[in-house]
Amino acid sequence: MLGDTFQDGWESAKGIFLVSGHYAFIAWFFFSTMFFLIWLYHHNLFTKVIPTRFNRQRREVCFMPDGATEPLFVPWESLSAWVVQAQGATQYGVTRQYGMGMGFEHEGELVRVEFQCGSVQLAISNWEAVRGYMEYELNDLSTLQDPLGLQEPGDPPHEGLHTFRNARAGLHRRLREKEVGRIYAFFWYVYHVMTLWTLPNHLVEWEIKRIAKVGRRALPPAMQAWSEPLPAEQWAKPSSELLRLSAKVKALIKRYPRKPITEVYAEVYRSER
Structure with missing residues (x-):
């Protein structure tokens, strides 16, 4: 099909490239436009949607449902949370989807x-992050977001150029201390060259600046007042029932540290029935 000589093969390959290039450009333009519109839609939500807020001093959660004019304040201990797993079959195999939700009856x-x-474990981790924050077990973002030491003191909480520079500095430190070898360092650079070096980090920085420029939807006055800090003597206290159940959970975790948190909660729940 490509001919008997190198020249014939080259001409055939060049012809295939020129013919398919037109269709490739159309496909690239179509998908780029589609992804851009999706990205633009989600960015415009910053001016329309008010995120759910958690206030651990008041031990309340603030919801702003779609179409509502006033926020809803819910006691923290009356909130329900759940994890959803869906499974389906396609011609390519079994697909699974996971989700996490929280809410209340109004x-x-x-x-x-x-x-x-992305997974059941990630869904549970999202809830555990919220629960840990509300129960004063987590007090800063680095506890959740910095397992690889990519954030230095004074760095902004988002990923960006600083995380790339910190990662490269960490690589050189590990190389000097002989934690990793030169082959590891070589492929570290190969990977980041293949992923366009610092271009993704520049895009993140640009996106964050754009969000700041576009701004967010203004909070209703009631939510602004609710978000103000309280004197320590006015902080809400957890109920005695929550303290009792939390003590059971902590004791069970200490006894079986490798036991999944879902099984720990299930066992405590069964003991209450």
């Missing part, structure tokens, strides 16, 4: 917030 209707997650 005037006979369920007011909720749900979002997709």
Whole structure:
């Protein structure tokens, strides 16, 4: 098909490239436009949607449902949370989707917030992050977001150029201390060259600046007042029932540190029935 000589093969390959290039350009333009519109839609939500807020001093959660004019304040201990797993079959195999949600019942209707997650473990981790924050077990973002030491004191909380520079500095430190070898360092550079070096980090920085420029939807006055800090003597206290159940959970975790947190909660729940 490509001919008997190198020249014939070269001409055939060049012809295939020129013919398919037109269709490749159309496909690239179509998908780029589609992804840009999706990206633009989600960015415009910053001016329309008010995120759910958690106030651990008041031990309350603030929801702003779609179409509502006033926020809803819910006691923290009355909130429900769940993890969803869906499974389906296609011609390519079995597909699974996961999600995490939280909400409460208001005037006979369920007011909720749900979002997709990559796995059941990630969905549970999202809830544990919220729960840990509200129960004063987590107090800063580095506890959640910095397992690889990519954030230095004074760095902004988002990923960006600083995380790349910190990662490269960490690589050189590990290389000097002989934690890794030159082959590891070589492939580290190969990987980042193949992923366009610092271009993704520049895009993140640009996106964050754009979000700051576009701004967010203004908070209702009631939510602004609710978000103000309280004197320490006015902080809400957890209920005695929550303290009792939390003590059971902590004791079980200490006894079986490798036991999944879902099984720990299930065992405590069964003991209460």
